[in-house]
Amino acid sequence: MTHQVLGVTGAYPLIVALWLLPLAGAAICWAFGPQLRTLAGWLVSALVGASFVLALLSWGAATQSAGGALGAHQPLVSWMPGFDFGLLLDPLSLLWTFIITGVGFLIVFYSIGYMEGDVAFARFFAYMSFFVFAMLTLVLSDNFVGLLVGWGLVGLASYFLIGFWFERRSAVAAARKAFVINVVGDVGMMFAIFLIVANVHSIGFGDAFAAAGTYGPGLLLAICLALFIGAAAKSAQVPLHTWLPDAMEGPTPVSALIHAATMVTAGVYLVARCAPLWQHSAGAQMLVGTIGGLTALLGAILGTAQWDIKRILAYSTMSQIGYMIMGVGVGAYEGGIAHFFTHAFFKAQLFLGSGLVIHALGSEQDVRKMGGLWRRMPFAFWVMLTGVLTICGVPGFSGFFSKDAVIYGALEHGHPWLCAVGVVTAGITAYYMFRMLFVAFLGDYRGDADPGEHHAHAPVWIMNAPVAVLVVPSVAIGGALMTGGDDSPWAKFFAPLFGGPAAVATSGAPISETTTSVIVFALVVLGFAIAWLRYATRPAQADAVGRLQRETVRMPAILTNLFYFDAAINLIFVRPAQLAGVAAGRVLDPRVFDGAVRDLVFWARWLGALVRSFQTGLVRTYALILVFGAACFIVYYAIAGAAR
């Protein structure tokens, strides 16, 4: 199986332009924010939209194939042999570019309405634009160092945007947590790059992958693990996932763009991009697949215990990325990437839909204080409903095709347990998503704020239009692209990159794809039914407030404590680090480092006092000493001369 990475070298000004346009937007918004005012939003929308159009225009270049190479390669800077920087647009990066700029455009446009009246309006759009640029750097880079630079920059943009409302302590804490955990991942990636450069003396993808078979199993496993630490931190995989739910402190469009559609899927991109490495290491594949499956399951279980609408969506994001990682981990690349593609649409839709609700209710995020919103906000209700149907994988909706591709892919590549985990997770997903929908939109309104009064101004068309546009691909794109198995447009698009179906080493699946789908759907219906019985029936809705409060109390401690991941990380890493800091501050620094300096000062003073005492200032004393010294010389030479 060949994995063609470095494409047709040449001049592709379109790629450079689509890469740099968002950076220009960020620079302009940063420099002229106060002058631009609301124009900043329109400017960034236009630039990101233009970037999207350029990406569309680059389609032909990205899919061209010549001399065994695929895509378009634009060299930028050559530092020294083996250290060349350039842009690479092949089907994989083209797909990500579409999502980053396309969905990014819709979300930025939506933000014009969502962020209306915020004091730091232009700053928000500068950060958003900067994020788009950073993410494009990540996916367009043709080498590991450029990838790492993009990797770090998206983390930085994420930090800025999570902490956007920095007057809230919780937002600042969340931003810091996200940044620190992401840096853990960056360091892991850096070590992977060190290992690669030490062995192939090149940072280019092409050189690294061409030598994939020559690394030896131990080294290859080390490289894959180090890379996956980066992927796990960025993509919120267990056990580095704890920052993602906290990251919901950022404005909702940020959650939609960065923490649902694009940045958190960078890990999926990395695993897919480095597929040639993973394909030579069955152990690494097994590990990545298992972590993905575990994350999918844990995320879904944790999603059932949340009341904050954005945290529910955050855990569902974590769970869905678990699916993607599981897919690309076991080798079902088309499936994993397909789930990224559909997820970008439906999760952005769900986040923006929840943003409509949050915006209308004056920043209320607790679903227990919503209820009955389907009558007051029918548009938001329909958006959320279609989103929920898609994420649950109801047949016909996009999520169905991609999720089943992952679940069946796990089975096909010989991981029946992961397949089972995926099936169970699908059922839990249906439960918690419908639970959110029912609690928030059915029954009677339970909030404090009267939505009819001051807050629930109907969302303006600026916010509704992007959501409406998102609904279309979210519902239909799976059916349009992913039907027909190996003959689907999707499979054909990626066949040159990941090899045809014949090249995939399938170990044969015991049951057919249709059977899997039926089982999944049965569990989805089951999850829906439980959610319906618990939250949507008339008796359940009647005593909603009191019952929902009690239910929080009754929840198992392990769920309210989020499986003790935060506590464990605190215990294992944070506390020892704090203790080490205290030890250094109270003992090491004052006693050892300052102590050494103080001792030096003491002895220098002592020596100075000693030498100073010789300086009497009495000229005759000096003369006496001088004569004494001269006498000593004379006596010495007299004795020496006599001896000779």
Next chain:
Amino acid sequence: MMTVPIGDYVALGAVMFFLGVVGVIVRRNPLIMLMSIELMFNAANLLLIAFARAWLENVGQIFAFLVITVAAAEAAIGLAIIVTTFRPEKYVDVDDIRTLHG
């Protein structure tokens, strides 16, 4: 022509040098001390010239001129210091000049 033995020169030089040393150590008047120093210089000069003559080497004579030059410069500086310390008090004693003590 009568030749004075070299030992006589050395003896005279030693006596002159010793007188100079004693003068520097025991006297507290800087003028006398300067003169004692000159005495030591001249003892050294005498020996330089005597040895130059005895060994027929002119280097010693050249060195004597060098020493005279240095001695003149030293005397100029020394006198300048003495004059500046003498002026305010109209009195000078080297034991009182100890502003540079440690």
